[in-house]
Amino acid sequence: MTIRVLIVDAKAERSRALDQALVEAGFEVMTTVDESEDLYTVMERLQPDAVIVDAALPSRDTLEHLGQLGRRFPKPMIMLAEEETPELTQQAAQAGVSAYVVDSVMPALVRSMINVAVTSFEAHRALKGELTRTQESLAQRRAIDRAKALIMENRTCGEDAAYQYLRTTAMNRRMTIHELAQELLAATGKKS
The missing domain is CATH 3.40.50.2300 (Response regulator)
Incomplete structure (x- = not known):
C-alpha cells in the first residue's frame, strides 16, 4: 500500500x-x-x-x-x-x-522518516486505545462492585449471592451487568 x-x-x-x-x-x-x-x-x-x-x-x-x-x-x-x-x-x-x-x-531519509513516524504513530494509537479500554473496564468493575455492596447491604447476603442477583436480573432484563449496576446506583443516588 x-x-x-x-x-x-x-x-x-x-x-x-x-x-x-x-x-x-x-x-x-x-x-x-x-x-x-x-x-x-x-x-x-x-x-x-x-x-x-x-x-x-x-x-x-x-x-x-x-x-x-x-x-x-x-x-x-x-x-x-x-x-x-x-x-x-x-x-x-x-x-x-x-x-x-x-x-x-533526501529520498532515503524521507522514506525512513515517514515509515518510522507512521509505525510509531500507529503503535502509540494502539496503546492509547488499549489504555482507554482498560480504564473503561476498571470503571465498569468499580460500578459493579459498588452495586454488589449495595445489594449485600440491602439484602443482607454475601458477595456471591449479590453477584448472582445482579447477573440473573441483568439477563432477565436483557442488559449488561454494568448497565444494571449503573441503574441501581443511579436509583440510590450513588456515583458509579
Missing part, C-alpha cells in the same frame, strides 16, 4: 524538493497546501495517511493549530524545519508531531 502524504507549506517553491523526494521514495503526494488554507476541510476531503509540515521556523500558533488538527484527524505529522531549539522540539512533541526533522531532505 502506498502511503498518501499531504504537504503543508507556506512557500510552494520550498516544497518542490520535498515533493520530488517523496515521489522518488515511493510515496503519493496528494497535494501541497498553504498553512493559511482550511486544513480541516482539506484533511476531511483527502484523508491522507501522513502530513508533512514544511516550515522555516514554526510559530507557536502553527504548533497549536497542528495540535488541534491532530486531535480532530489523528494522523502522523512530520515537521521539517530549518532550526531546532529544545523549546521548539518540546512544543512540537506536545502538539502531537510524530517527527521533527532539521536537515535537507
Whole structure:
C-alpha cells in the first residue's frame, strides 16, 4: 500500500524538493497546501495517511493549530524545519508531531522518516486505545462492585449471592451487568 502524504507549506517553491523526494521514495503526494488554507476541510476531503509540515521556523500558533488538527484527524505529522531549539522540539512533541526533522531532505531519509513516524504513530494509537479500554473496564468493575455492596447491604447476603442477583436480573432484563449496576446506583443516588 502506498502511503498518501499531504504537504503543508507556506512557500510552494520550498516544497518542490520535498515533493520530488517523496515521489522518488515511493510515496503519493496528494497535494501541497498553504498553512493559511482550511486544513480541516482539506484533511476531511483527502484523508491522507501522513502530513508533512514544511516550515522555516514554526510559530507557536502553527504548533497549536497542528495540535488541534491532530486531535480532530489523528494522523502522523512530520515537521521539517530549518532550526531546532529544545523549546521548539518540546512544543512540537506536545502538539502531537510524530517527527521533527532539521536537515535537507533526501529520498532515503524521507522514506525512513515517514515509515518510522507512521509505525510509531500507529503503535502509540494502539496503546492509547488499549489504555482507554482498560480504564473503561476498571470503571465498569468499580460500578459493579459498588452495586454488589449495595445489594449485600440491602439484602443482607454475601458477595456471591449479590453477584448472582445482579447477573440473573441483568439477563432477565436483557442488559449488561454494568448497565444494571449503573441503574441501581443511579436509583440510590450513588456515583458509579
